[in-house]
Amino acid sequence: xxxxxAHPDTQLFDYLSGALDASAVRELEAHLDACPDxxxxxxxxxxLKSARHVTVSAVSEHPDTSEIAALFYGKSSRARAQTRAHVxxxxxxxxxxxxxxxxxxxxxxxxxxxxxxxxxxxxSWEMIREWEESSFAKPRASSEAISQDLLAKLFKLIxxxxxxxxEARRTxxxxxxxxxxxxxxxxxxDRSGALRSVEMFERMTDASGAGVLxxxxxxxxxxxxxxxxxxEADGRQRVVSYRIRLDTIRLEDARAASxxxxxxxxxx
Amino acid sequence: xxxxALHATGHLTLFTSERMPNGYGAEAELDxxxxxxxxxxxxxxxxxxxxxxxRPSAHLCFEKIIxxxxxxxxxxxxxxxxxxxxxxxxxxxxxxxxxKVYRGLAQWRRQGKLSSFIARIASSEMIDxxxxxxxxxxxxxxxxxxxxxxxxxxxxxxxxxREPSPEAQLVSNEQREIVDRLLTDVCKDWKDSVxxxxxxxxxxxxxxxxxxxxxxxxxxxQRARRLKVRLLKWLEERGITSADSLLGSGGSKGA
Numbered sequence: 001x002x003x004x005x006a007h008p009d010t011q012l013f014d015y016l017s018g019a020l021d022a023s024a025v026r027e028l029e030a031h032l033d034a035c036p037d038x039x040x041x042x043x044x045x046x047x048l049k050s051a052r053h054v055t056v057s058a059v060s061e062h063p064d065t066s067e068i069a070a071l072f073y074g075k076s077s078r079a080r081a082q083t084r085a086h087v088x089x090x091x092x093x094x095x096x097x098x099x100x101x102x103x104x105x106x107x108x109x110x111x112x113x114x115x116x117x118x119x120x121x122x123x124s125w126e127m128i129r130e131w132e133e134s135s136f137a138k139p140r141a142s143s144e145a146i147s148q149d150l151l152a153k154l155f156k157l158i159x160x161x162x163x164x165x166x167e168a169r170r171t172x173x174x175x176x177x178x179x180x181x182x183x184x185x186x187x188x189x190d191r192s193g194a195l196r197s198v199e200m201f202e203r204m205t206d207a208s209g210a211g212v213l214x215x216x217x218x219x220x221x222x223x224x225x226x227x228x229x230x231x232e233a234d235g236r237q238r239v240v241s242y243r244i245r246l247d248t249i250r251l252e253d254a255r256a257a258s259x260x261x262x263x264x265x266x267x268x
Numbered sequence: 269x270x271x272x273a274l275h276a277t278g279h280l281t282l283f284t285s286e287r288m289p290n291g292y293g294a295e296a297e298l299d300x301x302x303x304x305x306x307x308x309x310x311x312x313x314x315x316x317x318x319x320x321x322x323r324p325s326a327h328l329c330f331e332k333i334i335x336x337x338x339x340x341x342x343x344x345x346x347x348x349x350x351x352x353x354x355x356x357x358x359x360x361x362x363x364x365x366x367x368k369v370y371r372g373l374a375q376w377r378r379q380g381k382l383s384s385f386i387a388r389i390a391s392s393e394m395i396d397x398x399x400x401x402x403x404x405x406x407x408x409x410x411x412x413x414x415x416x417x418x419x420x421x422x423x424x425x426x427x428x429x430r431e432p433s434p435e436a437q438l439v440s441n442e443q444r445e446i447v448d449r450l451l452t453d454v455c456k457d458w459k460d461s462v463x464x465x466x467x468x469x470x471x472x473x474x475x476x477x478x479x480x481x482x483x484x485x486x487x488x489x490q491r492a493r494r495l496k497v498r499l500l501k502w503l504e505e506r507g508i509t510s511a512d513s514l515l516g517s518g519g520s521k522g523a
Contacts, residue, residue, distance in 0.1 A: 081455075207378055
């Protein structure tokens with residue numbers, strides 16, 4: 001009995017892209033005439049190609065750069081499924097992935113000893129100086145970081161959402177079960193104190209031994225935003241304020257580092 | 269660990285630097301020769317430790333780090349496919365990358381190479397710049413040729429509407445919904461995403477994709493075959509077995 005030929009997957013993709021020469025096209029079309037599975041696959045893949053314009057033209061908002069970076073550098077489970085789907089149809093975001101791939105290839109081969117040494121540009125020193133002299137480079141005192149009005153709104157918000165917050169905490173605890181780090185739900189509010197969303201951070205220790213909270217998907221979209229750790233115990237309220245650096249909240253306050261604050265709030 | 273690194277250098281003498289501009293951090297610093305012998309990890313540890321109490325020394329550590337990696341930053345930025353306008357040049361991007369490396373060194377996780385960490389910062393800064401430039405109306409090279417006081421209709425006024433009819437829009441929305449769900453379920457990582465984008469529904473060949481995304485040709489073919497199986501299985505499970513049912517959204521839409 002004649003053995004059925006293997007499905008020409010690679011040639012099928014090239015055929016649909018118009019990359020096959022004439023003789024290869026004839027050969028493949030003969031296979032399609034004889035193989036209903038491949039014929040159906042070709043029909044559906046062609047339909048997907050033609051449906052591409054529908055999804056591409058609908059792209060109005062690209063994922064944040066940090067999400068594109070998380071997709072490239074992070075583990076697949078950490079990147080959002082929507083980001084993967086977006087990159088599958090968006091040419092400009094695919095180009096951005098290509099930039100990360102190219103840079104990573106250079107980085108993996110790079111040996112400083114093989115190249116001339118460089119200097120810090122004077123413009124960079126200027127930016128460093130301005131940054132170090134600004135309040136962004138150091139933790140802010142709680143008294144100047146948050147107004148009493150906003151603080152009252154935040155405690156009110158927490159008080160009004162016990163079930164909702166309990167659910168976020170439960171999800172965080174479950175996600176962290178057996179993991180080296182602990183999940184911490186962080187509430188995001190706008191400057192008026194209105195709720196926006198909940199972000200998951202992971203509690204861990206950094207290389208210098210300091211306690212930190214790091215965004216679970218390494219997103220840097222909250223870089224430089226203020227964060228307020230609200231402690232509420234024995235009827236007393238205490239607030240410690242920080243700035244997020246890239247994807248990390250460094251818990252400078254010893255007490256905040258050693259115990260779980262009740263809630264962390266980010267003003268957007 | 270940090271103290272060990274310091275003692276290992278053997279000389280922690282201080283001297284005056286004349287290299288930093290504006291006299292900033294020009295008071296006293298560590299012995300440069302000793303720093304040259306430190307590993308990246310030791311140098312970054314020293315930088316972070318000195319950042320809190322002794323900025324001139326931290327700056328010297330940072331100079332050493334950039335001395336090692338400036339070439340990489342410049343190469344990543346200058347060899348990019350992106351083109352920058354004169355008012356936000358590659359030099360400007362490099363300066364911002366160096367600043368962000370300074371600001372972000374505390375975030376470096378030692379499991380990865382410092383070169384990789386720095387290349388990531390450089391790529392992200394390039395992408396942010398290109399996105400920002402793209403949003404800036406002054407980047408439109410044709411804008412200057414149009415008299416803003418003219419009553420003549422602009423190219424935008426004369427352009428035909430690109431809005432489809434309500435019926436066509438409804439079908440498009442349904443198609444988009446199906447394709448979005450399909451790709452969300454089928455693409456497992458960035459390699460799947462770009463292979464779908466460029467190879468399966470795009471028209472790039474495997475060699476072009478290899479060069480562009482630094483992956484092997486075999487990987488492209490292997491992934492494409494697996495993706496084809498997953499794509500077809502997903503569609504079949506939802507009753508979409510023909511082009512008509514996909515393009516006309518005639519299949520069952522239940523997940």
